[in-house]
Amino acid sequence: MFGVPLRCSLLYFALLASGEKISQKFSLGAFREDFKSVEETCQAVGYVKRNCQNVSATHIIAFHVQLKNDVGNLGNNAKVVFETVVLNEGNGYDAKSGIFTTPTSGIYVFDWTAAAPGARHAYTALRVNGIGKAWTNCHYGGNKWMTCSKMVVLKLKKGDKVQIVVHNGPGYLMKKNTSFSGYKL
Structure with a gap:
């Protein structure tokens, strides 16, 4: 803008x-x-x-989603589906599949936070069309929980599919503290 x-x-x-x-x-x-x-x-x-x-608000592409419930025992390559949609300008995010589809080509910024409960881990990755682009390794050996965040800037084409997956299971994620956001520059 x-x-x-x-x-x-x-x-x-x-x-x-x-x-x-x-x-x-x-x-x-x-x-x-x-x-x-x-x-x-x-x-x-x-x-x-x-x-x-x-330039009007119809050109804005942005989303922010969260987990509805805690999820656990997610295996390798399991999709993380964020059911609670806080914002979905441009309607690129699908809460049923957990996939953001780019409405237009351009530069996009994505950010996600994974919260792992005590003595558990959440190793997550952002994938575009099935290919890993960025990763987090959230692990804490104590009794408390830990969050890990990652931000990535990518040049994408219209129709590219972006999602968060577990790259090393089993993964455990805490609701509301685990989120996924993105917007087009």
């Missing part, structure tokens, strides 16, 4: 530094006029496809 104004601002300052015909008046009005000119140029050459002000 912030990429277009930032790129146009950088273009504005690059033009300013290069000595292009941009107003040398240092006023807010002159800056806005010059910025509008640069933004129109960006649009004319196809660098910006639409005006920044026309």
Whole structure:
């Protein structure tokens, strides 16, 4: 969402530094006029496809989900299905399968937290189309519980399938303390 104004601002300052015909008046009005000119140029050459002000919430892709119940004794490669949907803008997450399907191509950020009860472990992985991209190894030998989190940034194509799985079972996960989130930059 912030990429277009930032790129146009950088273009504005690059033009300013290069000595292009941009107003040398240092006023807010002159800056806005010059910025509008640069933004129109960006649009004319196809660098910006639409005006920044026309971006609406329909373009937002974001989700946050949690476990409904504690789960245990999950074997190797078991899918972790997060049934409690807190947010699902863009409708990419399917609570029945536990899979997030990318609605559009782009750069995505994913984060998940696995909470393992005392003397148990939760070794989890984020997979894209069945291929591991990031892992956590959550293990604590005491009587308390432990959380492990991981964040990953990935370039994905429309229709890619993203999910959390147990990569070394048996896995034990605690409800509400175990979550999965993602959004498109």
